[in-house]
Amino acid sequence: MFTTVLIANRGEIALRVMRACRELGLGTVAVYSTEDRDSAVVRMADRAVHIGPGPARRSYLNIPAIIEAARLTRADAIHPGYGFLSENPDFAEVCQAEGITFIGPPAAVMERLGDKAVARSMMVDAGLPLLPGSRRALEHAPEAQAFADEIGYPVIIKAAAGGGGRGMRIVHEPDEFLRAYTETRASAQVIFGDGRVYVERYLSSARHVEIQVLCDQHGNAVYLGARDCSVQRRHQKLIEETPAPRLPEGLVERMGRAAVDGALCAGYVGAGTFEFLVDASGAYYFMEVNCRLQVEHPVTEMVTGIDLVAEQFRVAAGEKLAISQDAVSPRGVAIECRINAEDPGRGFAPTPGVLAECQLPAGPFVRVDSHVFPGYRIPSVYDSLLAKLIVWAPDRDSAIVRMRCALDELRIAGPGVATTASFLAQVLTHPVFVAARHDTSLVGDLVAGG
Incomplete structure (x- = not known):
């Protein structure tokens, strides 16, 4: 295993990775831009290195600055989180050349799967169905x-x-x-x-269902159930849940085995996600592979009890998967809501500002992944995600009720700041969602007054 991990990211995902590092006994290095100098990430890390001004291209996308920070702190591994450089094969190659372990798939695999046209061709060869x-x-x-x-x-x-x-x-x-x-x-x-x-x-009425896979360097791979990500606006996910409800019997197993076949065909290593569209008849079609940790990974963790970030570290260190497919037994239902600093009434326009109030939900089976606090200044130069609110319950109806209660308890406010929380609460009460008969058109229908 490594000794020190540099986390090449910011916000809630940087904190999430740091927590996994602490549990594994690994030292942590944060990198931060001028915009994030007062962040919770900087305070929590063992060491923190300033890498540039606010714009991401001059900080979180600045490969030379990040590598220099790793050299200065003697970090022997880099976790990229999601977004930014997480699916950049050039970054992975530079890490390898510097003797630093990149926590993710090999650069050549990322390059092939990152080209969506090439990935489609590879998955056809692996036997996956495509539109x-x-x-x-x-x-x-x-x-x-x-x-x-x-x-x-x-x-x-x-x-x-x-x-x-x-x-x-x-x-x-x-x-x-x-x-x-x-x-x-x-x-x-x-x-x-x-x-x-x-x-x-294009399928105008389809569900967006994805399969989480884990692969080691020794040719072993498992899938960890299916997530439904159909509640989205402009192809950006807002609510995710697992297991994906109301799928035909045996479909998750077929999709899972197809994802594992595709991953092994590609030589995949680490945590990855195969995304599919599922039509009204139950037919499924491969869309793409995400060669990184997903924003919605907590729902899979909640039902399987598997720490995906810890597994990423173990796989990157060359260990074999300790999990067999037979041992994966999801339990209950988990739902995640993304709380973004956006105004649904103005087409989900970003609303940067300073938080005068920040009260995050708590209670049994409620998890909040967030980096914000009272007085936090929401930057205008980064993604608008403020928090991920995740709940678990024995069944879907109970999980929906628990999420509604958690959203009622959430208080994030400030001058000019709006969030998606009330809109998400509206989705959770919509009869189509409650009956699990929704598809990717639900948010558009709600915005249009449907």
């Missing part, structure tokens, strides 16, 4: 248009280097395609530095 779509990036508009016309509308144009729900556009009619194609390529170039896109058939 009709291109197996490679489509470089020219006429070719892409012809392909879309052939597979039928609606289609979705996706950035080959995309992720996190960004870099995609839905096209309903042929005469909309060229403009959407041009705009998607341009935005992909700006966001990801890679303008390549691919096209696939």
Whole structure:
């Protein structure tokens, strides 16, 4: 095992990783921008190194500064959390060249799976079902248009280097395609530095279901159940739950085995997530692989009792998985709500500001992953996530009630600051959600007054 871990991230995920390090007896190093100099992350770490000004490209995305911080503190491992550099193969390669263990899959695996078009092609070879779509990036508009016309509308144009729900556009009619194609390529170039896109058939009414996998360096892999992530706005998840409710009998096992097959085919190592769409008939289709820890990983931890971050460290240290598939036995239901500093009444616009009040819920089977406190200043230059509220209960109805109570207890407020909490409470009372008959269109229907 390592001795000192540098956490190349900020906010709640940095604190989450630090807690795992402490339980494993590992030293911790925080890196922070000028915006985060007074953060809880800096206070909790054994050592903290300033790596640059607020904008992420000059701090949390600044590879030389992060590597220099690791050198200064003699950190022998780096955990990237999620976002920022977590799926950057160049960063993983630099860590390896410096003799620092990157807590994640090998750079070559990330590079292949990070290219969504290449990943689709690999998963076809592994036997996973896919929606009709291109197996490679489509470089020219006429070719892409012809392909879309052939597979039928609606289609979705996706950035080959995309992720996190960004870099995609839905096209309903042929005469909309060229403009959407041009705009998607341009935005992909700006966001990801890679303008390549691919096209696939779009399911307008589908559920977003994902499978958590764990793989070691010795060819062993397990899946840890299914999470439903269908409550989302603009492809950004708001509520996640496990087990995924109302799926046909045997579907989770089929999807889990398919995810394990895909992971082994790709040479995956560490914690990863295979994302699928499930249609009304129960057919499922591979979308992409997330080569990192997911924001919603706590719900899986709550029902399985498995510390995913600790497992990431053990796998990275070369240990074999101590978990067999037969030993994975999820129990009960867990739900996570993302509390973002956003105003649902203004199209989920970010609302930075200073928190005058911050009272986080507590009680039996209630978990809050957060980095905020009274007086905390919400930066405008980072993601708007303030807290992840997670509850567990023996069954789904009880979990929904517990989450409603926790949301009622939550108090996060300040001048000009709005959060998603009340909107999430509205979702939890919606009869379609309560009956587990929702799909990815639910939030759009609510915003539109449905």
